[in-house]
Amino acid sequence: MISNDILTQLNPQQLKAVTLPHVSALILAGAGSGKTRVLTTRVAWLIQTGQLSPHGVLAVTFTNKAAREMLTRISAMLTINTRGMWVGTFHGLCNRMLRMHYRDAGLPQTFQILDSQDQLAAVKRLLKSLNVDEERFAPRELQYFINANKEAGLRAARVQSYDEHSKRLTELYAEYDQQCRREGVVDFAELLLRSYELLERNEILRDHYRRRFSHILVDEFQDTSRLQYLWLKLLAGSDNVIFAVGDDDQAIYAFRGASAQNIFDFEREFASGSLIKLEQNYRSHAQILEAANALIHHNTKRLGKELWTDAGRGEPLRVHESVSDTDEAAFILQQVHNLRSEAVPLSEIALLYRSNAQSRVLEHALFTAGLPYRVYGGLRFFERQEIKHALAYLRLVANPEDDGAFARVLNVPARGVGNRTLEQLHSTSEQRAVSLWEVARSNPPTGRAGQGVIGFVRLIEGLRRDCLALSLPEVVALAIERSGLKHHYQLEPEGKERIENLEELINAAATFDVESDAPQRAALGTDQQPQDEPESDPRLRTLHDFLAHAALEAGEHQAVPGQQALQLMTVHSAKGLEFDAVFISGLEEGLFPHDNSLNQADGVEEERRLMYVALTRARRRLYLTHAQTRMLHGQTRYNIASRFLREIPEQLVQRSGARVPSAAQALGGYALPSGASRWRVGQDVLHPKFGPGVIVSVQGRGSDARVTVNFRRDGMRELALEYAKLVPA
DNA sequence: ATTAGTGGTGTTTTT
DNA sequence: CACCACTAAT
Numbered sequence: 001m002i003s004n005d006i007l008t009q010l011n012p013q014q015l016k017a018v019t020l021p022h023v024s025a026l027i028l029a030g031a032g033s034g035k036t037r038v039l040t041t042r043v044a045w046l047i048q049t050g051q052l053s054p055h056g057v058l059a060v061t062f063t064n065k066a067a068r069e070m071l072t073r074i075s076a077m078l079t080i081n082t083r084g085m086w087v088g089t090f091h092g093l094c095n096r097m098l099r100m101h102y103r104d105a106g107l108p109q110t111f112q113i114l115d116s117q118d119q120l121a122a123v124k125r126l127l128k129s130l131n132v133d134e135e136r137f138a139p140r141e142l143q144y145f146i147n148a149n150k151e152a153g154l155r156a157a158r159v160q161s162y163d164e165h166s167k168r169l170t171e172l173y174a175e176y177d178q179q180c181r182r183e184g185v186v187d188f189a190e191l192l193l194r195s196y197e198l199l200e201r202n203e204i205l206r207d208h209y210r211r212r213f214s215h216i217l218v219d220e221f222q223d224t225s226r227l228q229y230l231w232l233k234l235l236a237g238s239d240n241v242i243f244a245v246g247d248d249d250q251a252i253y254a255f256r257g258a259s260a261q262n263i264f265d266f267e268r269e270f271a272s273g274s275l276i277k278l279e280q281n282y283r284s285h286a287q288i289l290e291a292a293n294a295l296i297h298h299n300t301k302r303l304g305k306e307l308w309t310d311a312g313r314g315e316p317l318r319v320h321e322s323v324s325d326t327d328e329a330a331f332i333l334q335q336v337h338n339l340r341s342e343a344v345p346l347s348e349i350a351l352l353y354r355s356n357a358q359s360r361v362l363e364h365a366l367f368t369a370g371l372p373y374r375v376y377g378g379l380r381f382f383e384r385q386e387i388k389h390a391l392a393y394l395r396l397v398a399n400p401e402d403d404g405a406f407a408r409v410l411n412v413p414a415r416g417v418g419n420r421t422l423e424q425l426h427s428t429s430e431q432r433a434v435s436l437w438e439v440a441r442s443n444p445p446t447g448r449a450g451q452g453v454i455g456f457v458r459l460i461e462g463l464r465r466d467c468l469a470l471s472l473p474e475v476v477a478l479a480i481e482r483s484g485l486k487h488h489y490q491l492e493p494e495g496k497e498r499i500e501n502l503e504e505l506i507n508a509a510a511t512f513d514v515e516s517d518a519p520q521r522a523a524l525g526t527d528q529q530p531q532d533e534p535e536s537d538p539r540l541r542t543l544h545d546f547l548a549h550a551a552l553e554a555g556e557h558q559a560v561p562g563q564q565a566l567q568l569m570t571v572h573s574a575k576g577l578e579f580d581a582v583f584i585s586g587l588e589e590g591l592f593p594h595d596n597s598l599n600q601a602d603g604v605e606e607e608r609r610l611m612y613v614a615l616t617r618a619r620r621r622l623y624l625t626h627a628q629t630r631m632l633h634g635q636t637r638y639n640i641a642s643r644f645l646r647e648i649p650e651q652l653v654q655r656s657g658a659r660v661p662s663a664a665q666a667l668g669g670y671a672l673p674s675g676a677s678r679w680r681v682g683q684d685v686l687h688p689k690f691g692p693g694v695i696v697s698v699q700g701r702g703s704d705a706r707v708t709v710n711f712r713r714d715g716m717r718e719l720a721l722e723y724a725k726l727v728p729a
Numbered sequence: 730a731t732t733a734g735t736g737g738t739g740t741t742t743t744t
Numbered sequence: 745c746a747c748c749a750c751t752a753a754t
Contacts, residue, residue: 063744064744089744253744256742256744354741417731572742595741596741633740
């Protein structure tokens with residue numbers, strides 16, 4: 001039997017987890033311990049042994065990538081089709097549920113999803129319309145406040161506020177929700193909260209789904225938020241079982257509401273007695289694992305787990321110190337060349353960094369060297385300006401009441417309708433409690449700007465009319481063409497790439513038609529259960545699905561699979577992946593751990609877990625690099641090596657690079673009063689930009705001190721010591 | 730009333 | 745450096 005084949009390849013703990021009886025269970029699975037394998041084999045085993053039909057599977061993952069991976073692996077093990085299964089992200093599944101029951105959920109059929117950018121814009125619009133001082137209530141702060149409360153499962157009415165400030169924030173939260181309701185849009189957190197409330201209030205629906213999903217499987221459980229946990233509990237009821245897989249040491253999403261508390265609660269409420277630890281690592285050599293174990297031991301809040309391997313010791317970790325970020329990039333480039341000559345394929349090499357901004361320098365070096373690379377994350381396809389503009393037109397086709405979309409493109413491309421006019425429209429819409437669209441249509445302003453508004457209304461009306469007869473890619477093409485976006489970017493000198501992206505959007509629409517996840521929509525139809533009436537127009541429905549797809553899956557579209565390319569990404573997006581060789585760059589205080597994490601509760605512990613995730617991505621070789629100076633905010637910053645480097649035992653490490661005392665140390669000495677006479681004539685110095693040189697003269701003292709340096713490359717230069725970051729050489 | 734240009738400001742990580 | 749908001753010129 002096939003199932004035996006599958007099972008014989010498992011180690012005892014894995015086997016135990018896969019073949020657990022009908023109970024809820026918590027699988028604590030360390031990095032590289034075969035977590036996904038256990039999850040997918042569990043599903044396959046349950047189905048093959050007749051304990052479960054595909055229809056009864058609800059599997060939740062954290063990223064779209066992970067969801068796809070899971071589906072692929074299940075279908076590889078089974079011959080049945082996986083269509084009836086619900087596999088996806090929390091947001092994707094909630095979206096699916098809300099689309100099917102939009103009426104019961106109190107949403108318009110055409111509801112649109114706001115990504116974080118859209119949400120921030122909506123918040124700003126709200127603050128403006130209420131005349132709230134943005135100095136006192138920063139849009140970002142309000143956005144964070146709203147999301148944090150939603151992720152905790154709290155509507156504005158239930159938020160406890162004690163001081164004036166949070167009281168006002170809570171009021172604004174309520175106003176924001178009303179604005180969303182008026183405009184027929186939902187943000188990410190709202191998808192979850194709405195879906196939760198739907199199930200909570202609607203007993204029939206809740207029972208239906210409980211009867212249907214007898215097995216609920218959750219990947220990356222440590223990253224679930226309070227609300228997601230409540231959602232799962234609601235779906236599970238008392239009879240269904242939850243199979244949760246997670247690793248508390250890899251919890252890296254506290255900043256968006258994830259709470260490790262869920263693991264403890266889950267064990268108490270569901271899985272008492274069935275806790276299984278997977279600690280054998282199949283990925284990395286011993287020295288890498290020892291480094292990771294030693295690092296994570298510095299954390300206090302752990303369930304306790306120690307990875308081991310029976311693979312060899314492998315190589316020591318390589319720590320390299322550079323003088324500057326550009327030197328760091330050069331070092332990495334050189335090592336990549338070495339790796340290639342050792343026959344390591346480019347796609348098996350990853351360059352990791354803490355924040356997206358760090359990719360620039362690396363990309364520049366790679367580009368100049370002509371090495372193919374691929375950047376994951378960062379500014380994603382569907383987040384690009386031109387794409388957002390095009391999507392806004394499409395959103396207006398789907399739902400002209402969408403004020404956000406309306407305001408975004410009313411004057412893009414320019415139609416002579418400026419801010420003033422938009423404000424007028426806004427205030428009228430406020431007074432009459434109707435959408436911007438309604439105002440523009442029934443009561444357009446007069447004068448020159450009014451003509452522009454009328455033209456815009458005609459444009460949208462025409463699009464809406466003509467789109468009915470067209471396929472999705474044709475709709476997209478028509479919107480891009482007729483809106484004038486294409487023409488607009490043709491005129492821009494930098495517009496070429498934008499036009500290519502717009503064409504890519506048409507392609508995305510064309511392939512979406514085929515690969516659409518819409519077929520699964522029929523899933524509920526087979527039951528004689530509550531259903532919303534079929535949506536009126538299947539074409540419009542496809543458009544909604546496409547727009548939802550654009551918001552939920554912002555990016556993987558530029559992927560060029562199969563191509564040999566270096567992999568660049570943040571540590572966050574590297575989670576779940578593995579590579580032969582891994583570079584972790586920018587290991588400096590302030591960057592990794594990030595400055596902002598230092599004053600957050602348990603911030604450093606989360607950063608350390610992030611570092612743990614980064615370390616455990618590597619199979620054979622691991623480079624840890626840091627630089628003494630780095631361009632940040634357009635200024636050179638001086639950094640000292642990350643504390644995480646000190647937390648890795650020295651015997652596991654091989655060091656290379658700068659022997660020069662670090663600039664930050666030198667600077668530290670300079671900043672102290674005792675370091676007054678640090679600089680003397682004739683001294684060899686090093687400057688991050690001008691390179692090596694000799695001090696020719698010293699003028700002034702204290703903060704006015706200046707030196708004249710004869711640089712080897714650029715000759716004489718006078719530098720203010722306070723700003724010019726000189727290093728003794 | 731719109732646009733273009735300028736100065737001040739702020740920046741982690743992602744569905 | 746890049747984005748935004750405000751101000752001066754069309």
